Amino acid sequence: MTAMRMRRYVQAPGPVGEISELPLLQRAETLDRVYVGYGLLVVALVFASYLLGAFGWLPHDPQAMNVGLINAAPLTPGHPLGTDFLGRDLQSRLILGIQAYFLPGLLAVAISLVGGSVLGILAGYQGGWADTVVTYFDNLLDSFPRLVLILLVIAAFKPDIYYIMVVVGVTGMPVIANLIAGKIAFLRQKSFIEAAHALGLPARTVILKHILWYNCRALLVIQATLGMAEAILVETSLSYLGFGVQEPTPSWGNMVQAGANYFLQGNFWPSTAPALAILATILGFQLLGDGLNNILEGKRRR
Amino acid sequence: MKLSAIKPIGRVLARELAVTALLLLGVSVVVFAILYAAPGDPLDVLLGGQSPRSELALGMREALGVPRTWYGQYAAWFGKMLEGNFGNSIRTGLPVLPELARVGVNTLYLTLGSLLLTLAIALPIAVHAAAHGDTAGNTAATVVAYVLSAVPVFWFGYIVVYVFIHRLGMFPLISGTAGRQPHAWLYFLVPIFVLGTASGTLSEMIRHLREELSRVLAEDYIRTARAKGAAVWRHAFKEGFLIPVTEIMSAKIPFLLGGAVIVEQVFNWPGMGRMAWQAAQDRDYPVIMGIALAAAAFVRLGNLLQRVVFTAVNPRASRE
Numbered sequence: 001m002t003a004m005r006m007r008r009y010v011q012a013p014g015p016v017g018e019i020s021e022l023p024l025l026q027r028a029e030t031l032d033r034v035y036v037g038y039g040l041l042v043v044a045l046v047f048a049s050y051l052l053g054a055f056g057w058l059p060h061d062p063q064a065m066n067v068g069l070i071n072a073a074p075l076t077p078g079h080p081l082g083t084d085f086l087g088r089d090l091q092s093r094l095i096l097g098i099q100a101y102f103l104p105g106l107l108a109v110a111i112s113l114v115g116g117s118v119l120g121i122l123a124g125y126q127g128g129w130a131d132t133v134v135t136y137f138d139n140l141l142d143s144f145p146r147l148v149l150i151l152l153v154i155a156a157f158k159p160d161i162y163y164i165m166v167v168v169g170v171t172g173m174p175v176i177a178n179l180i181a182g183k184i185a186f187l188r189q190k191s192f193i194e195a196a197h198a199l200g201l202p203a204r205t206v207i208l209k210h211i212l213w214y215n216c217r218a219l220l221v222i223q224a225t226l227g228m229a230e231a232i233l234v235e236t237s238l239s240y241l242g243f244g245v246q247e248p249t250p251s252w253g254n255m256v257q258a259g260a261n262y263f264l265q266g267n268f269w270p271s272t273a274p275a276l277a278i279l280a281t282i283l284g285f286q287l288l289g290d291g292l293n294n295i296l297e298g299k300r301r302r
Numbered sequence: 303m304k305l306s307a308i309k310p311i312g313r314v315l316a317r318e319l320a321v322t323a324l325l326l327l328g329v330s331v332v333v334f335a336i337l338y339a340a341p342g343d344p345l346d347v348l349l350g351g352q353s354p355r356s357e358l359a360l361g362m363r364e365a366l367g368v369p370r371t372w373y374g375q376y377a378a379w380f381g382k383m384l385e386g387n388f389g390n391s392i393r394t395g396l397p398v399l400p401e402l403a404r405v406g407v408n409t410l411y412l413t414l415g416s417l418l419l420t421l422a423i424a425l426p427i428a429v430h431a432a433a434h435g436d437t438a439g440n441t442a443a444t445v446v447a448y449v450l451s452a453v454p455v456f457w458f459g460y461i462v463v464y465v466f467i468h469r470l471g472m473f474p475l476i477s478g479t480a481g482r483q484p485h486a487w488l489y490f491l492v493p494i495f496v497l498g499t500a501s502g503t504l505s506e507m508i509r510h511l512r513e514e515l516s517r518v519l520a521e522d523y524i525r526t527a528r529a530k531g532a533a534v535w536r537h538a539f540k541e542g543f544l545i546p547v548t549e550i551m552s553a554k555i556p557f558l559l560g561g562a563v564i565v566e567q568v569f570n571w572p573g574m575g576r577m578a579w580q581a582a583q584d585r586d587y588p589v590i591m592g593i594a595l596a597a598a599a600f601v602r603l604g605n606l607l608q609r610v611v612f613t614a615v616n617p618r619a620s621r622e
Contacts, residue, residue, distance in 0.1 A: 031436075031441065136324070136325070136328070139321075139325055139605075140325055140328040140329065140332065142556065142601070143325055143326075143329050143556075143598040143601045143602055144329070144332075144556065144594060144597065144598055144601070145555075145556040145557070145559035145560040145563075145597050145601070146556065146557075146560050147559075147560035147561075147563045147564075147578075148559060148560065148563065148578055148590075148593060148594050148597045149594065151563070151578045151579065151581070151582040151590055151593075152333065152336055152582075152590050152591065152594045153336060154582045155581060155582045155585045155586065155587060155590045156336050156337050156339070156340035156585075156587065157340055157341065159582075229452075233454075233502070236454060237454070237455075237456070237564055240454075240456045240564070241563070241564065241567060241579060242583075243582065253454075253456075256454065256456060256457050257456075260456075260460055263460045263464060264460070264463070264464060264468060266464075268464075271457060271460065272457070275453075275454050275457035278452075278454045278457075279449070279452050279453050279454065280452075282452040282454075283448060283449060283452035286448065286451070286452060286505075287448065290509075
């Protein structure tokens, strides 16, 4: 029985041979530069805010309630982003909310990258039965809607963010495995791997240095940023659903949920501020990934 | 369809059915493994927290006929499922399978409806961009699609409810369960609209359709068709349109099912997603297990249909 290698709709690797000799920035299209620029800005902001939250350098105590100043609008003196339904400072809570996904997201990305690379190399470099097994494994993982699988794990174990992120990481493996296997198939076509073998290089060097480092690092960076976007989406969705970080610890998802009670009364802000943060951040990671893909992987718009 | 295309389809159908069966078997193993690895034992609940190692527990296991080994348990569980017995919900005590069938239809409406809506938005943009290259209009549309795809769907749901229902009074604010009101069917459109525009699939769909169509439009056979003055569209239809569209639709089903969990929660939509949420809250294993299996079956079915379309268009694929 032939296994079906699914084509991927995420980021197909472009033909390596067609990468031009022009310096990166010159051959990038304006739109891609805007994408990457915005994405890098978001990454820098998220990282800086993560550090601020980790060291506790916040403008206000994120748990300090102020009953006199409930659901304050933005630009209120002392609270540039307003306050929530308990009068807590939204700006501080937004910054602290990054703690909810930052390290767990990195864990998910690390699992996807490592697991996906191993599977991809098994499928592409080993080939034969390994390719068949990996393809079936990929198809098996792809059969589950991610959120349903996460809910299953939550029901079976406990609603712990690290358990959830392990699921996110594992379900992210097939995409990377496929891309790497595709890349290796392409390199084989160019007699690249045969040449490396002919030089007498050990398999370890060929795999780690020539395949992964020289030819797949761009792909891995791109997938890491896209994976981070996924992880943020999952974390915020789950804490919105009430399974992730619990009140009073802030997460962007549970902040949207908490503010939603006031939404239909016409007070948008407490729910919209975290929603905009989610929007801007996910957009940043996605645009960074797609922009880098267009530039580094030589995929041209026509 | 030409007769010569039937035979390859039959062959592929047989092969894909076998693959689907194998994968569903794998799905059941994964689900069983997760539940097996889970701490706690349903018998603990039954015995009121007494140690499962105690004499009583062992006696209870014997009496209930619970197999001792994991493969024995799996075989017993799988055998029951083949008989159509997915167990009873811990919370409601109702059998899982009929409940799943009842709410599954609602989720089917929601996901298929929003899939079609996403496609209806993505197609014109993708086709226009493939045919005319980067114009100001379709670049703007692509950027808007990116932004829409990053909008958290739960917040977007509130916006839509507020604007369309509270402000404009366009739709009746009732749950999908109450079917008697005159314009009740209109209510179905709101969640479909929300999931279809903000499920995060829009920008990917545009990109995929556009890349595939522009790739095909640059092929030699299209240039030939253009040169002889034949209808380019008719020649590009199969490879540049039909295959990418079915591919992306089948690939996006799992994402929409995941999005349905959230949208159903926002709109109180009586579907599988809401049921999954409730089951995860209550740690209602049989229900969430049934949902995972049903969702996986749905995904595999979409994939199967895609493979059939692919072979019908490209009979060579059956001989791979």
